[in-house]
Amino acid sequence: MISITKKQFAACFLTALTICLCLPQPVCSQEDPELDEILNGFEDEPTVNDDRKNALDGFEEEPGGKNNSEELTEDEILEGFEDETEAAAVLAADKGRMPDWLSMDGYFKISSVYSYLSHDAAGTRTNWQGLSRLRSELKLELDAELSPDWQARLSGHGFYDVAYAIDGRDNYTDDVLDSYEKELELDEVYLQGSLTGNLDLKAGRQIVVWGRSDNIRITDVLNPLDLRWPGLVDIEKLRLPVTMTKLDYYSKGWGLSGIALHEVRYNKNPEFGSDFFPRSQPFPGGKSPDEGFDVDNTQFAASLNGIFQGWDISFYVADIYGQNGHITPTPHMPGPTFEVKHARIKMLGGAFNLARGNWLIKAEAAYFDGFEFSNTPDKKYSRLDGLAGVEYAGISDATITLDIANRHYLDFDKRLKGSPDFQKEDLLEWAFRITKPYLNDTLNLTFLANTFGPTGDDGAVQRFSAEYDYTDSIQLTGGIVFYHSGDLRRTMGIGDNDRLFLDVQYSF
Numbered sequence: 001m002i003s004i005t006k007k008q009f010a011a012c013f014l015t016a017l018t019i020c021l022c023l024p025q026p027v028c029s030q031e032d033p034e035l036d037e038i039l040n041g042f043e044d045e046p047t048v049n050d051d052r053k054n055a056l057d058g059f060e061e062e063p064g065g066k067n068n069s070e071e072l073t074e075d076e077i078l079e080g081f082e083d084e085t086e087a088a089a090v091l092a093a094d095k096g097r098m099p100d101w102l103s104m105d106g107y108f109k110i111s112s113v114y115s116y117l118s119h120d121a122a123g124t125r126t127n128w129q130g131l132s133r134l135r136s137e138l139k140l141e142l143d144a145e146l147s148p149d150w151q152a153r154l155s156g157h158g159f160y161d162v163a164y165a166i167d168g169r170d171n172y173t174d175d176v177l178d179s180y181e182k183e184l185e186l187d188e189v190y191l192q193g194s195l196t197g198n199l200d201l202k203a204g205r206q207i208v209v210w211g212r213s214d215n216i217r218i219t220d221v222l223n224p225l226d227l228r229w230p231g232l233v234d235i236e237k238l239r240l241p242v243t244m245t246k247l248d249y250y251s252k253g254w255g256l257s258g259i260a261l262h263e264v265r266y267n268k269n270p271e272f273g274s275d276f277f278p279r280s281q282p283f284p285g286g287k288s289p290d291e292g293f294d295v296d297n298t299q300f301a302a303s304l305n306g307i308f309q310g311w312d313i314s315f316y317v318a319d320i321y322g323q324n325g326h327i328t329p330t331p332h333m334p335g336p337t338f339e340v341k342h343a344r345i346k347m348l349g350g351a352f353n354l355a356r357g358n359w360l361i362k363a364e365a366a367y368f369d370g371f372e373f374s375n376t377p378d379k380k381y382s383r384l385d386g387l388a389g390v391e392y393a394g395i396s397d398a399t400i401t402l403d404i405a406n407r408h409y410l411d412f413d414k415r416l417k418g419s420p421d422f423q424k425e426d427l428l429e430w431a432f433r434i435t436k437p438y439l440n441d442t443l444n445l446t447f448l449a450n451t452f453g454p455t456g457d458d459g460a461v462q463r464f465s466a467e468y469d470y471t472d473s474i475q476l477t478g479g480i481v482f483y484h485s486g487d488l489r490r491t492m493g494i495g496d497n498d499r500l501f502l503d504v505q506y507s508f
Contacts, residue, residue: 123280150193173273215431286339358394459491
């Protein structure tokens, strides 16, 4: 195995960060503790004469033993060689082991999905009944302790789905194959550490979670989501890292964060030809602004967090690009060409938690300004979002959660109800979750229902799942997801998309 020093890792890390993320960051070189230990003691070496004297010591006389003229047995000749062999084995093992300051984690996962109802994708003849996923995925995460105050992370994943080859690639659109069949991507790539006793820096691709709800996003707006397979996993596994520079200042229970988002990145939505894509034709290919890095497109955010005994509170402000784009004519282009434009949105919000015994009460609220839509191109809209939730953990280790949210557009225009916007003046969403562990916490059963509208008139998703730790390294996850169609763009035509899923994951 190739050995690597801290300086070599820092150089590789900075190169990757510069080329892939356009965010070079200085890393202070550190002395190698292993090198110090290896060289320790070489300063005061015994002289050659002393070594010779020590080596010959005892050969002049051997009281109680054989003299030099007597023949040695085979065991006596080989005596001491066993210790040398064991020492060589230990040395070889140490040479192949990663340095203590460097660690690697990850997993290999086989993920399968079976759709048991016959249904076609909108605008295509693709029937998604049957095996719709048989994916092998590898994720690697490399963490480096550069010094007591500075750490770095380099992670990425890749997958390949053979289900499309099994079913016949000609049955799927190019958009589906490009997005769903294979992927190779960098995930979190960052450097973090302390600049002073109260001031921390974190720079690179990272995930910043705002808000309190684990089921509904209100103030959690900084990271886009991977929504290509709705309903299969929780939000915490859907967030996509974004390149940011984040400064955190701490004082007396309060934390103040300032964030510059250098990378424009949008949700990964279902593609044309997917059974979750709502239209019979694809969206325009162009996006405005483009994903990637542009100084003029830098986004900004800040938060103030207070953590106290039994309760906490947070305040947020953000100036970012909205995730849900709208179709608009492409400016300065001849002919009827269109693109998907993402408006610049300003957000002011807050979140609150209160713990009392087995109860956890949570609340979030946010005011958004700057929404734009296709049907009213010359008008911008504001929206007020609110959430109230409660979590109870007092029934035989079970956890029960209920979150209720409403999104209300101010000065709503009825034209927004039509295609392609499909907006509602008020959208009620609620999520109900029950999780209970069994078999000494090795088996966890979960029921989750996400419902749009008071009774699901705007669509709903329910998931029953089980997670079983077969060993410390092997986890089995399986379950079933039910979908219900609604009038929202995200829930149109999904009523027959019910599916079974099973994942086998080996973590290392």
